Amino acid sequence: MMEGLFKSINISSSGMSAERFRLNIISQNLANSDTTRTENGDPYRRKIVTFQEVLNGEIGKSKTDFGGVKVNSIQEDTSPFKLVYNPEHPDANEEGYVRMPNVNALNEMVDMMSAQRAYDSNAAVINSAKSMYNSAINIGK
């Protein structure tokens, strides 16, 4: 039973670390929103984090033992780069156009708010599990 209560704390902390990871990637995207040159010569490509549910359980049976969430992969946004006319720029092509990263600040801000809300909610679950644990300790007092 004790293990059960700590489990809900573990689930929520897996959610918190996944959201924090997503927030890190979002800040990486925003920090590189003007990066025109990366290691492979291309402008920076926006990165997207995908999550996956974790279910534990015996093989062959339906899995009902909750394990929270994990980061599944970091993928790159394949949408085309923005072309900006700026002939003075060192990375401009022959026609004077510069390829800019496909990072959209608006999208990133929305993702950031969503990650933050989810992080807060996970923290609220930990708090409420803690209050449950405390009341179970105080049985008989």
Added chain:
Amino acid sequence: MFDINFEVLPKAMDASLKKQQTIAQNIANYNTPNYKRKTVAFEEELSKALGDNNELKLKTTKDRHLNNTLSYKKVQGEVKTQDNTSLRNDGNNVDIDAEVSDMVQNTLKYNGLSRMMTYAINRYGTAIRSVR
């Protein structure tokens, strides 16, 4: 045991705990694409097993007799996936506000149950002391 409180209350607390885990799982997967929210029918099954609803029961005199309702001792709480709704474009159907309000209710319920457990224990203390 001699008092039904000591059997039913822990079972109800277990149900509440299982619900808390389900809510934690739903909230942790708030941003998982195609995740469908999970529910656990522990409380409903428990209330059915305790005969709180007006269902016709088969009369039994032994545990092994044919029975149409489960004994409350055997209620496990089946996890179900609610996959007929969709809230967002990514196929996820976790409504964060509903989950948080469920969580608050569930916590209060658990705290109340543990309080009741304390009272159930204290009643015996009162009875013992009042003999002196």
